[in-house]
Amino acid sequence: MSGSLNITSATVDPGLLDLPWNLPLEEWPEDTIAALPKGISRHLVRFVHLGGYVVAIKETSAELARREYEMLRTLQRMEIPCVDPVAVITNRHDDDNNPLESVLVTRHLKFSLPYRAIYSQTLRPETATRLVDALALLLVRLHNIGFFWGDVSLSNTLFRRDAGSFAAYLVDAETGQLYSGGLSNGQRENDLEIARVNIAGELLDLQAGGRLDENIDAVDVGNGIVSQYRMLWSELTSAEQFDQSERWRIAQRVERLNALGFDIEELSIRTDETGTQVHIQPKVVDAGHHSRRLLRLTGLDAQENQARRLLNDLDSYRATTGRQDMDEEVVAHEWLARVFEPIVRAIPRDLRGKLEPAEVFHQLLDHRWYMSQNETREIPLSEALTSYIDTVLRHRRDEATVMYPVTGVLTMPVEVQGAGDEDDWRAKV
Structure with a gap:
């Protein structure tokens, strides 16, 4: 290693020092590279085994690498779903002391899926809607804290299964900017238009390659994020007025926001001069209402819909056991x-990389319900578990090791080609 290497990291992994930083990223030896499909992006990205996990390494300028690293750390502190920044490596030189580009190192997000592993010829339109809904919720969360993304797209988002839905994670924060005073309506609408155009373009690209269900209209899916975003934003921020005799609507508004996964920090409530009209204005803290409750009660860290499902089972257990x-x-x-x-x-140990434990539990409950319906009897959980492992889980691909480039277009690996939504898995195996 030539020269003096600078590593910026909150917790430095000693294994970083063993990587060949004296070589351009494209020349790294194969024994350091994780077996991943190559993709197209603004920057060169390689995936590397580091200790017991995988990291994504992106070559960029020192200024952009530091800026994105700090932005990702800030978003993490604000509990926004995003990839985990590991380090920034600067002052790289080759063996002839020629300068090399700096790099940003982020941690691979386990159990996540790139959108091209989900969008396929077997994808049903309702699954496309769930993906866009997840991205709309992520965008609302970002705008709620004053973050302007500037490059909203499916390529810059990763998706985790979340009890029949998807949870979206921000991957690329290079163009993002955080405004302490919040975003203007114009900034929000700009981000929303970027999202609409990018999503439609990405799906049209898949369509041109014959990898999109013929029933899916790429432009309609792109437009879908606009309507979903505006519904969520209105629910979170709009004032509401009603007659004083309808005070129950205050609790109803809170319940709707909780159902969407948001906690309320405070409600501004006032009456008009006549005392007959009530005006309320919620101040939303952030999404994660059910996740926080589950974590507080059990210590389990799950996606929002997974947490909702586990809490429902907990409430059922509490009722049925007196x-x-x-x-x-x-x-x-x-x-x-x-x-x-x-x-x-x-x-079984060899199947634990298939899905997150909370997703396994959710799918098991669904599996037991279908078994009970088919056999018209109450199926014990232990019996349903055996059936689920043998007929469903054993035949799924290992989602803990599905990998992807951080940005840009993914060339599909063999194991995920034709991957549809979760209801199609069993038919494909």
Whole structure:
């Protein structure tokens, strides 16, 4: 390694020092590179094994690398779903002391899917809608904290399964800017138009390659993020007026926001001069209402819809076992020990990379329900678990190791070609 290498990182992994930083990224030896499909992006990106995990390394300028690293760290502190920044490497030189580009190192997001692994000829239009809805929610969360993305697209987003829906994660923050005073309507509309155009263009690209279901209209899907975004933004920020006799609508508004996954920091409530009209204005904290409650009760970290499903099962356990009068945290600890953890332990070790534990639990509950409907009897959870492992989980691909470039277009690996939405998996195996 020539020259003095500068590594900026909150927690430096010693393994970083063993990587061949004296070589241009495109010349790194194959034994350092993770077996990944190559993609097209603004910058060269390679995937590398580092200790027990995989990182994405992107060559860029020192200024852009530092800026994106700090932006990702800030978004993480604000609990925005995004990739984990690992380090910035600057002052690289080759063996002849010629300068090399700086790099940004981010951690591979386990159990996530690139959009091209989801969009395929078998994809149903409703699954396309779920992906766009997830991206709309992410964009609302970003705008709510004053973040202007500037490059909203499917390529710059990763998706994790979330109990029948998807959770979206920001990947590329290079063009992003955080405004302490919030965003203007013009800035929000600009981001929204960028999203609409980029999504339509990305899907038209898939369509040109014959990899998009003929029933999916790329332009309509692109337009879908606009309507979903505006519905969410209105629900989160708009004032509401109603008659004083309808005060129950205050609780209804809070419940709707909680159902969308948002917590309320405070409600501004006032009456007019006559005392007959009530005006309310919610101040939203952030998404993650159910995730935070599940984490508080059980210590489990799950996606929002997964958390909602687990909490529903916890509430059902509490009711069916006659523990309604017991402390909620005590019952949650009991449910964790008697229901959730035994299921996780029962998954064979070689199948644990298929899905996240919370997603396995959600799918198991669905599987038991369908079994009960088909056999017109109550199916014990243990019986459903055996069936689920043998007929569903064992035949899924390993989503913990699906990899992708950070930005740009993905060349599909063999194992994910034709991958449709979750309801199509069993038919494909």
